[in-house]
Amino acid sequence: MNFRSFFVLLWTLALTGCATVQPLDTSTGKPQKFFPNLTVSQAQSAFLAVSLADGMNIYKQTHNLLVMDKPVHGLTASILMGSEYNPTPDDRLTYQFAQENGGVEVFVRLAYVTNPGSQYEQVNPTNADNRQLQRMLEKAEPIIVAHYSKK
Numbered sequence: 001m002n003f004r005s006f007f008v009l010l011w012t013l014a015l016t017g018c019a020t021v022q023p024l025d026t027s028t029g030k031p032q033k034f035f036p037n038l039t040v041s042q043a044q045s046a047f048l049a050v051s052l053a054d055g056m057n058i059y060k061q062t063h064n065l066l067v068m069d070k071p072v073h074g075l076t077a078s079i080l081m082g083s084e085y086n087p088t089p090d091d092r093l094t095y096q097f098a099q100e101n102g103g104v105e106v107f108v109r110l111a112y113v114t115n116p117g118s119q120y121e122q123v124n125p126t127n128a129d130n131r132q133l134q135r136m137l138e139k140a141e142p143i144i145v146a147h148y149s150k151k
Helices: 003-018 040-053 075-081 130-149
Strands: 032-036 057-062 065-071 090-100 103-114 122-126
Touching: 032 130, 040 057, 040 065, 040 090, 040 103, 040 130, 075 103, 103 130
Parallel strands: none
Antiparallel strands: 032 103, 057 065, 065 090, 090 103, 103 122
16 A cells, blocks of 8 residues: 555545534435525526526536536645546536426535546435535525526
8 A cells, every 4th residue: 555545545534533424304304495486497407507606617418417516626636536547636616407386496416526527427416515505505596586586
């Protein structure tokens, strides 16, 4: 085992040993939010605009799915999630949209991606930022709903 692998293992054990992630108070325990009086395409357009403004790129898009990613620059990210092939990992946000009674349920999750876009790509889901993602959804709801209720 080389020094880098040992350091990554040690750092991972330190991070996971010090903190346990409590499930959120949602039906799935993960970040999600109901947006009333919206269609899937309206909700998807809103989150697409926010993600693009944040410097993210479209990785994949279907009717009920929006996947955005963005390179993570920094020494810590390179050490923990980079590789010899590509030292710059990506943050990947996945939004899933479900048309419900009178609105859209939006689910979001974050993953760190090693070797993005290559045949050696590894997607590493994380729950560490779930509370931050939930806060983002909570803050977005009144803005998005107000925007589309004017039309």
